[in-house]
Amino acid sequence: MDENELSKIIVESAIEVHKTLGGPGLLESVYRDALGYEIKFRGVEVEAGKPIPVRYKGEILSAPLKLDLLAGGLVIVECKAVMTYNPIFESQTLTYLRLTGLKLGIVINFGQRLVKHGIHRVVNGL
Numbered sequence: 001m002d003e004n005e006l007s008k009i010i011v012e013s014a015i016e017v018h019k020t021l022g023g024p025g026l027l028e029s030v031y032r033d034a035l036g037y038e039i040k041f042r043g044v045e046v047e048a049g050k051p052i053p054v055r056y057k058g059e060i061l062s063a064p065l066k067l068d069l070l071a072g073g074l075v076i077v078e079c080k081a082v083m084t085y086n087p088i089f090e091s092q093t094l095t096y097l098r099l100t101g102l103k104l105g106i107v108i109n110f111g112q113r114l115v116k117h118g119i120h121r122v123v124n125g126l
Contacts, residue, residue, distance in 0.1 A: 028110070047067070076096050077079055085111075
């Protein structure tokens, strides 16, 4: 399965989670856990809180990066639950992609009335 096929499953899963939980208003961690469950339910491997070592000038820093979700080993999923979306979320996800060498990230803001308006694709050479 490639990044685009995974992204379709992730988006469908996000819409299902938002609908099932009744929309915005919950903590980010609730949406993240439900989304991880929903993606797994659809047959895709998901790693939550996956630690990624960060190198600085050849040294590994003591605090690893922790991804919200890594779907299928290929797509980083960052979950937010804010009323006002900030484009910095996409910049952060692009940094994560560069650090991991992955090509696709999806930022999902469950704080929107319609979650489809809170889904943002971030690419790194895809």
